[in-house]
Amino acid sequence: MSHHSITLNVNGEEVTGEVESRMLLVHFIRENLDLTGTHIGCDTTSCGACTVLLNGRAIKSCTLFAVQANDKSIETIESVANGGLHPLQEGFWEKHGLQCGFCTPGMIMSAKQLLADNPNPTEEEIRWGISGNLCRCTGYTKIVEAIEYAADKISNPTSEEVSS
Amino acid sequence: MTQLEDRFEHHSPTPEGSSAQVETTDKVRITTPENICGMGHRMKRKEDPRFIQGKGNYVDDVKLPGMLYMDIVRSPYAHAKIISIDDSEALAMEGVVAVIKGQDLEAAGNLHWMPTLMSDTQMVLPIDKVIYYAQEVCVVIATDRYIAADAIEKIHVEYEPLPAVVDPREALKDEVIVREDKEKPTNHIWHWEAGDKEATDKVFAEASHVVKVQIYLPRLHVSSIETCGMVANYNKVTEHMQMYMTSQAPHAHRTVFSMVSGLPEHKVQIISPDIGGGFGGKVPIYPGYVCCAVASLVTGKPVKWIEDRSENLQADSFARDYHIEAEMAADDNGKITGLRVNTISDCGAADAAANPSKFPAGLYSICTGSYDMKAAHVVVDGVYTTKPPGGVAYRCSFRVTEAVHMIERLTDIMAAEVGEDPADFRLKNFIRPDQFPYKSPTGWEYDSGNYEAALKKAMEMIDYRALREEQAAKRERGELMGIGISSFTEVVGAGPSKDYDILGIKMFDSAEIRIHPTGKAIARFGTKSQGQGHETTYAQIIAEELGLPAADIQIEEGDTDTAPYGLGTYASRSTPTAGAAGAMAARKIKAKARKIAAHLLEVGEEDLEWNVDKWQVKGSPDQAKTIQEIAFAAYTNHPQGMEAGLEATDYYDPPNLTFPFGSYICVVDIDTGTGEVHVRRFVAVDDCGNIINPMIVEGQIEGGLTMGLAPALFEEIVYDENGQNLTGTFADYLLPTAVESPKWELGKTITPSPHHPLGAKGVGESPTVGAPPAIANAVVDALSHLGVKHIDIPITPDKVWKLLRDNGVTD
């Protein structure tokens, strides 16, 4: 069995596909579903540019076969803004948490799970939480601030911008 | 050393009269209100909404109907004869469209070789032999990237291995000749000198103190998170070649492509879409791009090629690889008097550096740095080895990092020699503010600077004297802590057309602004952002000059069919050149706007004065026309005899380079048991002249600092004796994560450039240049009482451990 029909939920919608066993999930997302916000930056499971949520957990979609996602749910960067920017997206924009933007979708997906697990992380916890995602442009300080911004915003949704 | 002197340059790289004394402040200048958002505002970036929502458009996101995919067979040897290439099995596979080999490129018009940016030659695909590990051997075109990947496994290449030569000092013995295609059988490529040998020798003969250091600055890889790639789309009917390409210099690449391929330049279009980081790695033209373009020409279909990370690390251009021997002289007052430098530049298998043509060692002769001295002499020799060709910047302006590392290490060594604190020693030896315009002993004219102010500010921020007390107390207890300083001078913004060109194309840059009737605008530039935020910064420059809200100005770059010709983005040149062009083009528009305003207000031009966003009648500010009103009039009510419309183009040829500077202080703690170095604090005071967007400048500095931390402690491309790359993946080429990166502490001084229209200097690379020696100096400082004078970067735990144990320190 080297070809498979798969059915999965991607960003809230059921999708089906015919895939070779060896097709990497990241290629299925990018090529078959045309969701190109998920990127590829390495071949050793190091960079995290391909991070998506699989059943709510952040994983590297270059290190999972598409067929393994059968019957599962996937969230990609394209689903994060839901009737307006997500606090994380706001945070990255407000705090200049991105430069070239290539690692950004993966960073945001990692941070999304981080905040789901730990709504009020310390700076140290944020740094460890995004340690599976490489950024070459920002030096990480402003990414940390962006995630702190989002944590504050999620905890105090009505308050105005909180200074860092 | 061989006596070949292919290049000998006594250059005068900066013209006189372009520098001056200027005041230093720490206040960012803001002249426009927030709704206009000119210079000095922390404007949120205009490009970000697409990136944070996954809607960026990078090369690998381009998908064209009928697109084919290319994959590359690469050499498992650093040096080998090619006996045969058998592609029959691959060609028989379903979905394989073509295999392209060196012979095919030769038949297509000698495309198997291409020129490098340094006027050397580089193989596109080999015919007789390979000369570096992971070199492109042939390419497969297939209907699917999975099939292409399978097909390269089915191509059988027979090699006869030849001895590799990995060390350039070995290569100079000419026992193994890398480039047998060359007329002269030698690995020595060029010899280059700057400064005055005789005067320098005299200073050294008279010196009270002479110190010497040998430094190896290892090969690095820029490792932008996006690798390189292309989608080539040749239309056989219209004979139009469209190439989506990860290019930092799309116009220059168009010209080179056209000249090499013979395709007329108006039929060649390069589109550099969103770029996932460049850092110099996307300046050269790599064999993969050429093969991809040829594949599209041959098949008449769009062809995509996207490098794997391991290919990117193993075959693309490197940075550094400088073997430096340097001496510093000082008089009996501890005043630096001279600098003498010999350097071997390991170029790999071709001189494919991305330097201005006249500067084979880049701007390395800036190596007298921030210090006033009588004489200096710098010698550099370029050498071939069986390693991938290069080199590129790694986020620096043409070899400035190498220069700064050397002078900042030597300065610390000399301070120790004369028994002075490295901060006090620097303060004593700095070029003083009243010495600007300063002519350096190697011919540079520094535009402006105030080194003392930057260092004093950094010392104050970190409480330097208290740290020295803490260090002394810790040393008593056997704890190792070090404090390192780097007071660097950068040289960016290449450059004046008299001296600076790439393959003969002068290093100006350009901007074109069009104001629409409703007061909105589009502006296009010859540069190409790779994350620097040009869409925001350039809009703010135009907003500053014209009073149009930055939000109303669309910035475009990267499409050679629409953007004005420019040399691209690298070497921190965008703001110094294209940014200046934007300001100058805006000033042309402002001048025309004045005429229109005079016409509308029925006054003379000389009766008008500019006020933020309008021309107003002097002494009667109620009588005014805003830029929006003027724009509307330019299309609806322009003066008779005047051309309609409101647009301008400027090609800016900078009168000089700019010289950003800064002082960094780093505190490290060393684990005496494990040899691990922990960066406890890092204060960075940068001076990049006038600031356009402080938020973007901070981002550039923090990112640059992390790319300075990386080679200081982690990154190095390592080859074994056979020329095999041992660090060919991210598992072994170690990019720092958020955990390894300290929380950077930033400060600033502002000393404007006297010759740049906005007083700006460029900033993206200063921190990459300045940070490594601050860290290295801190580590050496921690170990100095043991007699340690130097340690090469990257400073890995095993290196530190060896120094500790050799000096009897253990845990």
Next chain:
Amino acid sequence: MIPGSFEYHSPTSLEEAVALLGQHGDEAKILSGGQSLIPAMRFRLAQPGILIDINGLPNLEYIREKGKHLLIGGLTRESAIEGSPLVQERYPLLADTARVIADPLVRNMATVGGNLVHADPANDHPAAMLAYGAEIMVHGTNGARAIAIDEFFIGLFETALAADEILTEIRIPTPSTGSGGAYLKIERKVGDYAISAVAVQLQMDGDTVSSARIGLTNVSPTPMRAVEAEQSIIGSVGSADALEAAGKAAAAACDPSADLRGSVEYKRDLTRVVTKRAIAKAIDRAKGGQT
């Protein structure tokens, strides 16, 4: 980098999985977390003809105490161990270990079973499980059996598992009062394999170490115990001299190779230093220390 083709099976029961393994033998590989296997397949360093994905097997993801053991299902993700309050409270050595494996994204997929079965001396769990004296439960066509951890690793990438066996559970003896454990890893950066790492699990009787087991990571071709180091610390009060003796014993016993992480001499000496520190930390914890 694209993996070669393979046949993919996703059995839904342990019996089915084992039968597939029995049927295909060496041609088949088990796909668990895949975080080592899939990268190897992308570089075509591994080209299995058949992949048996066990992620769909029921009841293999759990962490619970039963009797005097902590039971961990073979498919339990590293992140589950890391986040388990039970592990954090009562199994600090295991908590230390899970935290430093690869990175948080990898830990969401990677399994503790895969980490052990891969038998890579650079992996972190082997040393931890050696220190715990764990038992490995496996299931094959001939039924289930237990393998003592000391017999589990037999060579580089080689275990005592038969070709048709799947690791189903790890059993860690529950440490009694007065015990302490620690895992200390020195790595070049987050996500890297250890330059050297040491796992210690010991029992105190008053101020004296009454028993101890020590495992070493990435300083030998096969995951190893530092038995001489254990002996030199047992019966001591953990004095500086005793720690030094244990460190020296571990350094002498290990067999590292030189690579980009450092020389043989460095790795040996680092093992000495890290052994001392890990034992000190374990003793501190045994005495109620919170770090």
